[in-house]
Amino acid sequence: MTDTHDNAISPIASIETIRASFPALGRMYDDRPVGYFDAPGGTQVPAVVAEAVVEQMLRHNANAHWAYQTSRELDEVLADSRVVLADLVGGRPDEIVFGPNMTTLTFHLARGLGRTFESGDEIVVTELDHMANVSPWVDLQGERGVVVRTVPLDPETGNLDWEVFEASVSDRTRLVAVTAASNALGTIVDLPRARSLARSVDALLFVDAVHLAPHERINVATLGCDFLACSPYKFYGPHVGVLWGRGGILADVLPPKLAPAPDAAPERWETGTLNHEGIAGAAAAVDFLAALAGHGTRSERLDAAFAELSRRGDELIARLWEGLAAVNGVRLYGPRPGALRTPTLSFTIEGHTPAEAAARLSSDWGLFLSHGDFYASSVTARLGVEPEGLLRAGCACYTTLEDVDRLIEAVGQLAAGS
Numbered sequence: 001m002t003d004t005h006d007n008a009i010s011p012i013a014s015i016e017t018i019r020a021s022f023p024a025l026g027r028m029y030d031d032r033p034v035g036y037f038d039a040p041g042g043t044q045v046p047a048v049v050a051e052a053v054v055e056q057m058l059r060h061n062a063n064a065h066w067a068y069q070t071s072r073e074l075d076e077v078l079a080d081s082r083v084v085l086a087d088l089v090g091g092r093p094d095e096i097v098f099g100p101n102m103t104t105l106t107f108h109l110a111r112g113l114g115r116t117f118e119s120g121d122e123i124v125v126t127e128l129d130h131m132a133n134v135s136p137w138v139d140l141q142g143e144r145g146v147v148v149r150t151v152p153l154d155p156e157t158g159n160l161d162w163e164v165f166e167a168s169v170s171d172r173t174r175l176v177a178v179t180a181a182s183n184a185l186g187t188i189v190d191l192p193r194a195r196s197l198a199r200s201v202d203a204l205l206f207v208d209a210v211h212l213a214p215h216e217r218i219n220v221a222t223l224g225c226d227f228l229a230c231s232p233y234k235f236y237g238p239h240v241g242v243l244w245g246r247g248g249i250l251a252d253v254l255p256p257k258l259a260p261a262p263d264a265a266p267e268r269w270e271t272g273t274l275n276h277e278g279i280a281g282a283a284a285a286v287d288f289l290a291a292l293a294g295h296g297t298r299s300e301r302l303d304a305a306f307a308e309l310s311r312r313g314d315e316l317i318a319r320l321w322e323g324l325a326a327v328n329g330v331r332l333y334g335p336r337p338g339a340l341r342t343p344t345l346s347f348t349i350e351g352h353t354p355a356e357a358a359a360r361l362s363s364d365w366g367l368f369l370s371h372g373d374f375y376a377s378s379v380t381a382r383l384g385v386e387p388e389g390l391l392r393a394g395c396a397c398y399t400t401l402e403d404v405d406r407l408i409e410a411v412g413q414l415a416a417g418s
Contacts, residue, residue, distance in 0.1 A: 011293075011294065012292040012293045012294075012304060012305050012308045012309075013291075013292045015312075015398070015400055018292065018397050018398055019398045019400075021046040021047060021048070021288070022044045022045070022046050022047075022398055023047055023050075024036070024044040024045070025044065025398060028366075029362070029366035030363075030366060032365065032366035033366065034366050034367075034368060035365075035366060035367040035368065035403045035406055035407060036368050036396070036398070036399075037367060037368060037369045037370075037392075037393040037394055037395070037399070037403075037407060038368045038369060038370050038394065039214070039234075039344075039394040039395065039396035039399075040183050040211060040234070040344050040370065040374070040392060040394035041370045041374070041392075041394075042233045042234060042239075043214065043233070043234060043235065043236050043396050044236070044396070044398065045236055045237070045238070045281075045285075046236055046285075046288050048284055048287075048288055049236060049237055049238070049281045049284045049285050049288060050281070051284075052280045052281050052283070052284035053238060053277045053278070053280060053281040053284075054277075055280070056074075056077060056276055056277040056280040056281075057277045059073075060073040060074055060077060061074075061276075061277075062074045063273060064078065064274075064276075074276055077276065077279070077280050077283075078098075078274075078276070078279060079093070080283065081096075081098075081279045081280060081282065081283035082094070082096040082266075084282075084283040084286045084287060084298070085242050085244075085282065085283065085286060086244075087286065087290075087298045087299050087302065088213075088218065088230075088286045088302065089209075089218050089219070089220050089228055089230070089242075089244045090218065090219035090220050090221050090222070090299075091220050091221075091244045092247060094247060094265060094266055095244050095245055095246065095247050095250060095265075095266060096242065096243075096244060096266055097242070097243040097244075097245060097250070097266045097269045097270060098240060098241070098242060098243075098270055098274050098275075098279050098282075099240070099241040099242075099243065099269075099270065099271075099274075100239075100240065100241055100275065101231065101239065101240070101241040102132055102208070102210050102229045102230065102231045102241040102242075102243075103132040103136075103241075104241060105229055105241045105242075105243040106132055106133060106136045106206075106208075106229060106243075107135075107136040107139075108255060108256070108269065108271065109136070109206075109227065109243065109245070109255070109269075110136035110137055110139065110140060111136075111143075111255065111256055112253050112254065112255035112256065112269070113175065113204070113253060114140045114143055114144045114146070115253070115254065116253060117140065117144045117146050117174055118144070118145075119144065119145030119146070120145065120146070120147065120172060121144075121146045121147070121172055121173075121174045122146065122147045122148070122149060122170060122172040122173045122174060123137045123140065123146055123147070123148050123149070123173070123174060123175045123176075123177065124148075124149050124150075124151060124165070124168050124169060124173055124175070124176045124177065124178075124203075125137055125138070125148060125149070125150055125151070125177050125178075126150065126151040126152075126153070126160055126165075126177075126178055126179065127150060127151065127152050127153040127160075127378040127379065127382055128151075128153050128159075128160055128178075128179055128182050128185070128187060128189065128376075128378075128379060129177070129178065129179045129182075129208060129376065129378070130179065130183055130208060130210065130211075130374070130375050130376050131375050131376070131377060131378075132208065132210075132375065133177050133178075133179060133206070133208040133229075134177070134378070137175070137177050146174070147172070149168040149173075150168075150378075151164050151165045151168055152164055152382065153378070153379060153382045155382050155383050155384075157335065158182070158185040158186075158187045158333065158334035158335045158341075159187055159189075159335065160189065162190075162193065165193075165194070165197060166197060169197045169198070169200065169201055169203070170201065171201055173198070173201045173203040174203055174204065175198075175203055175204045175205075175206060176194060176197065176198040176203050176204070176205050176206070177206040177208070178191070178194045178205070178206070178207060178208070179207070179208045179209075179211065179212075180207050180208060180209040180211070180212035180213075180218075180228075181209075181211040181212035181215070181216075181341075181342050182211065182334070182376065182379065183210065183211040183344070183374050183375075183376055184333075184334075184346055184373070184374050184376040184379045184380070184390065184392065185333055185334030185335070185341075185344075185346055185379060186211075186317070186334050186335065186341040186342040186343070186344035186345060186346075187334055187335050187339075187340070187341055188212065188216070188340035188341055188342060190340075191207065191223050191225070192223075192224075195223065195224045195225065199224070204226040204227070204249075205224070205225040205226050205227070206225070206226065206227040206228075206229075207223060207225045207227065207228045207229070208229055209228050209229060209230045210229065210230055210231045210234055211234065211342060211344070212342065213230040213231075213234060213235050214234050214235040214236075214396065214397075215306075215309065215310060215313055215342045215343065216306060216310055216342075217302060217303055217306035217307070217310075218230075220244055226245070226246045226249060227243065227244065227245045227246070227249075228243070228244045229241065229242065229243045229244075230242050232278075232281070232282035232285050232286075235285055235286075235289065236285045236288060236289070236396075236397070237278075237281050237282040237284070237285030237286075238275070238277070238278040238281035238282060238285075239275075239278060240274075240275050240278035240279055240281075240282050242282065243269070245265075245266070245269070247265065250265035250266055250268075250269060251264075251265045254268075255268060255269050256271075257269075257271065258271070286298075286302070289302060289305050289306075289397075290302050290305060292304075292305040292308075292309075292397075293305045293308075309397055312397075313342065313343035313395055314337070314343070315401070316343045316395040316399055316401065316404055317337050317341065317342075317343040317344075317345060317395065318337040318338075319401055319404050319405070319408075320343075320345055320393065320395070320404045320407070320408065321336065321337050321345060322337075323404070323405070323407075323408030324345070324347055324408060324411060327408070327411055327412045327415050328415060328416075329349055329350035329351065329415040330347055330348070330349055330350070330411060330415055331347060331348050331350075332345065332346075332347045333345075333346045333347060333348075333383060333390065334346060342394075343394065343395035343399075344392065344393070344394040344395070345392070345393050345394075346390035346391065346392045346393075347390065347391055347393075348385065348390060348391060349391065349411065349414060349415050350415065351415075351417075352414065352415075353388045354371035354372065354388050354389050354390055354391040355371050355372075355388065357369075357371070357391050357414060358370070358371040358391060360414055361407075361410055361411070361414065364410070364414075365406070365407075365410040367406065367407055367410055369391055369392060369393050369407075370391075370392045370394075371388075371389060371390065371391050371392065372388075372389040372390070373386070373389040373390070374389075374390075374392060393407060
């Protein structure tokens with residue numbers, strides 16, 4: 001590719017260079033290299049991320065806001081990490097909240113926002129979402145007397161029923177909670193349309209970007225949302241959670257907190273002692289992605305890296321879909337290639353439960369796929385595949401076309417009874 005100006009894609013690291021960054025890719029399983037297709041449940045980690053975690057634990061281990069040297073060093077790590085994660089989502093450092101995971105952060109936010117809701121106020125959720133963006137809001141029915149309206153999934157297209165979505169939003173709607181992309185089907189949701197509906201009634205918009213963040217560039221200003229959550233362990237980092245919240249709201253809404261804890265945002269939203277080494281690793285994961293592109297600011301390099309990774313993902317999912325669609329007994333779910341989607345594909349194999357198929361693919365071919373409902377239980381219920389759920393193959397930055405071909409061949413043999 002040629003490096004030009006004005007929104008062009010600059011060259012990024014080759015797939016060979018990227019793969020060399022991940023020690024796990026050298027793992028063998030019964031004399032076969034492991035094919036990792038479990039990325040939607042958690043990606044492998046590059047060495048630089050593990051090194052950042054170790055560096056924090058061995059060189060700067062302390063608690064925050066004290067006068068001695070290692071504590072001051074930790075404060076710098078936390079401040080720098082907010083800058084890095086703010087660059088990832090397009091926000092400000094003082095709008096970045098860290099926590100143990102996206103689920104805990106969303107429950108905490110719901111409890112805080114719930115204090116501002118009244119009985120009869122309404123919240124809109126969707127069947128396409130991970131339950132981490134449903135259950136925290138549903139719990140407010142009992143706690144605050146709010147009414148929760150659920151937008152159904154169209155099982156034929158893998159998209160939301162937008163007519164019902166529009167009808168679900170009213171002048172009583174206080175918050176719309178929607179995923180950016182389905183972790184089960186790969187569907188990328190029309191967020192501008194969701195934003196328009198929320199704004200039409202002055203409702204807040206919460207976006208679960210956990211599944212989208214590894215695949216597409218995110219910018220909260222462009223999305224026009226009020227909150228956005230993501231999980232660094234889905235984009236090559238450790239197990240921590242990140243919440244971006246619009247500054248004014250984080251400052252005005254009072255969350256549950258210990259009395260001596262900081263009163264200023266974003267720290268007022270962070271409960272207990274944080275996973276400092278995980279936060280350092282999360283920042284290193286973002287810098288790893290930015291380093292895939294060769295020049296410019298961190299934000300510019302992230303733009304270039306995600307543009308090319310998205311193109312590669314489209315190529316991988318098209319190959320995977322086409323190959324699996326040709327296998328007798330395989331049923332595919334979600335949007336077809338060419339539609340807005342991530343390189344994540346769920347399917348079933350006739351004659352095999354997803355758990356059985358995953359075990360065989362692992363033991364016989366060294367291919368690691370996840371199975372079940374992926375905490376998107378309303379998706380599997382709507383598709384009629386409960387209780388077994390689905391088999392899910394997800395591509396990451398280190399996935400090759402050869403990996404995909406190997407999976408297609410293995411599924412073909414399994415479906416044929418080999």
